[in-house]
Amino acid sequence: MKKTILYLGNKLASKGFTPTGIDTLGPQLESLGFAVFYASSKRSKPVRLLDMIWLIFRYREQADYVLIDTYSTQNFWFAYVAARICKRFRLNYIPILHGGNLPQRLKGSQKASYFLFKNACQLVAPSAYLANHFKNAGYSNVEIIANALELNSYPFKFREELQPKLLWVRSFAAIYNPMLALEVLERLLDEYPNAQLCMVGPDKDGSLEACKMYALSKHLPVVFTGKLEKSEWLNLAADYDIFINTTHIDNTPVSVLEAMALGLPIVSTAVGGVPYILKNEETGLLVVDEDCDGFVKAIGRLLTDKSFVQNITQNAQDHIKQYDWNAVKKQWSNILS
Structure with a gap:
């Protein structure tokens, strides 16, 4: 029954x-x-x-x-x-x-x-x-x-040559620190004039408007898509090469898991539960909260070290398999039976 x-x-x-x-x-x-x-x-x-x-x-x-x-x-x-x-x-x-x-x-x-x-x-x-x-x-x-993903919905893409094309996916809220993504882009442009950023997500507390105003005042090459359906942003992700997660507080961010499944090399703040899913130097790169210089340095490393990128994205692909719904559903069945 x-x-x-x-x-x-x-x-x-x-x-x-x-x-x-x-x-x-x-x-x-x-x-x-x-x-x-x-x-x-x-x-x-x-x-x-x-x-x-x-x-x-x-x-x-x-x-x-x-x-x-x-x-x-x-x-x-x-x-x-x-x-x-x-x-x-x-x-x-x-x-x-x-x-x-x-x-x-x-x-x-x-x-x-x-x-x-x-x-x-x-x-x-x-x-x-x-x-x-x-x-x-x-x-x-x-x-x-684990937060379960339907991994067959996430096309893994191996990126042969990375470009400074950054992707950020989250609700615009102060705890997720979206402004830092813009500051990172601003600094990155000094060394990589072709750098660009796409920020995906709905507004939650007025942070989106603040980010738009900052980007406009600094003439930054950033696209704000607003909320996208999952299929839309998964398709969009194929056009970008590096995923950044700038949050102050976090548990197990699904967007980071999804980036791993898509083959995007990741740079994230080392807050909350993030280091439990993203191992520094193994499946991604971790930096201190609010460390703009750390983000820029980590992104620079990804752009110049091809073999390192290949290693961490392959490791991330292997790691993410444990989050597949087919692996997780037995646990839920056992608890709820």
Whole structure:
């Protein structure tokens, strides 16, 4: 008999936002035969929370499990409220740990964190980064299940000769530090006048307009595409040679995994869970947060060391195989069966 899942998260891809766990994992679970109900696609945060509460009540007799996408910022409290209601109705709930700043949340909201995570039947972390933090904090019921990709949808391209054509893919938000990408381009142009940058993603907090104003004032060769469908940006990626990830805070960024699958050499800040998926000098290059000089130096190395690029992109292709849905789905089946 198939299990019924209630999945709580920010299902806002249809509203122009970047797809999140609920947008990808939900359909994957449906493909395994689970009946999945979702909350919520409401744009307003208060209305979205109310919708989640209503769906928990509505499916309290049907749901075998409640999956809760759990973040470290304001949406942490959505998960906490949901957990309270699940506990009231004796529902099995599973927080899926997404927030790169959750280790700080464990310290800053100790009572709420204890209730949310101790009463869960299982915790799921996408990498050892959060799993280790939670285990060290006394939460032993953590299983690592990677963010899954359908790897056959990602055409790997070996780049014979790199050009200074940079690609950045993320929501425009202060925590992802998009302005640094423009500063890197500005510095790179001093040595590589043909350098260019493409930035893909929707605005989240006004950062997109600030970036556009900066690029205009500095006459930088940058393209802002806004939000693209996955198939669109995957096709676009074939025209670029280096992927940069400038974030201040992160857990397991899917865009970095996708860049690895596409054969793009990667330069990223060494923050949060990034070093757990991107090994410096092995599958990419890591630099200190906010280090513009470090980014420029790393990009210069990629542009001048062909054999190094070949090694790290091949290593990345081998590493990414463990994130394929065919490798991950057995873990979800075991937890939810």
